[in-house]
Amino acid sequence: MTDPRIKRTRLHVLETTRRMLSERNGETITLSSLAKEAEVSRRTLYVHWGTIEQVISEAVSLAPGADGFDPEGLTTRERVVHFLTNVRDGIHEPITKVALTSLIHHATQEDKAVASMDDMSDKRLEQLRELVGPVTTEQFAELVGPVYFSELVLHKPASDALIERLADVAVELVGPGETGSSN
Template identity: 25%
Template sequence: MDKRIERTRREVLGAAIALLGERGYAAFNMEAVASKAGVSKSTLYRHWPTKLSLIADALETLNVQPKPGPVDGDIRQRVTMLLCHLAEALTASPFAACMPGLIEAAKHHAEVAHFLHEYSAHRRETLVALLRDAVAAGELPVDFDAETAALALSGAIFYRRLMTPKPYLSEEMPALVAAILGSAVSAE
């Protein structure tokens, strides 16, 4: 295994994600990546024949495993914790920085759209599963709509992050959870 190749891939993919986050999908260009990665342009093109192939490769980097949620506490606490992780991922992760650019790029590049859809669906699934389990365990009413609730919870966090000047903070999360689960859980 050639160390030179490993190093090149590592540096370039890192630089690509950083650039995507800092300057957006549009300003992303091969020469900037090469310069930021400390790699020559010829090397860059040897590994990734085109700009899109590099971006596609870089996006893989963003697919992180969400930590397995702890199962202690009541349903409100568990959901709150999960949402705090989500809020964190949407404000302070590499993905967070790239998200606006990806949303824009998704309009014109199906692969990017697919990536976004997968990413959001994947994160939402965990939340839906959590809520479903709570329904099954009798912590939530049997007619509780887990899918819609998950959309509303995730949506509020995305919305605040993308369309308002102040993203959700951890302190505010219990209020959000209470608003969606609150009255429903009061039937317990």
């Protein structure tokens, strides 16, 4: 079991990261600035994360959304609506949006940022697979891509109507599922 002090320190660093992202003062967050603000050593950050991109990626995953959702008894369509709504609400949160756009910018030039983006995508893909069963990366992109495009390019959250249409697409891609099954 992980030492509770380590858990507290990690959570403190991630919450500090989220706060720094929300302040949007134009300064780039670095491991040095984060260490100073969180009052931890840079060594601590290197041991637990290694790169600022990894810290930001994990801080983004702290966003609300782990709401104790129980998919039991729901159809594939209902599960996808819940999943996509969760994605939409998560990326619409200002801190998450700032972190994502920062990672996207860094990913154009840094392999470590690409790895962090890949890790975030893999986690979301796994969440979807847990809800509906096998999904390819292409199918995943087809479902979540419009949600990200709406938020990050059009600067407005995906509408409920769009999410409903994407859920219909999901049913075409992976099948309707059965109420009462745990897909």
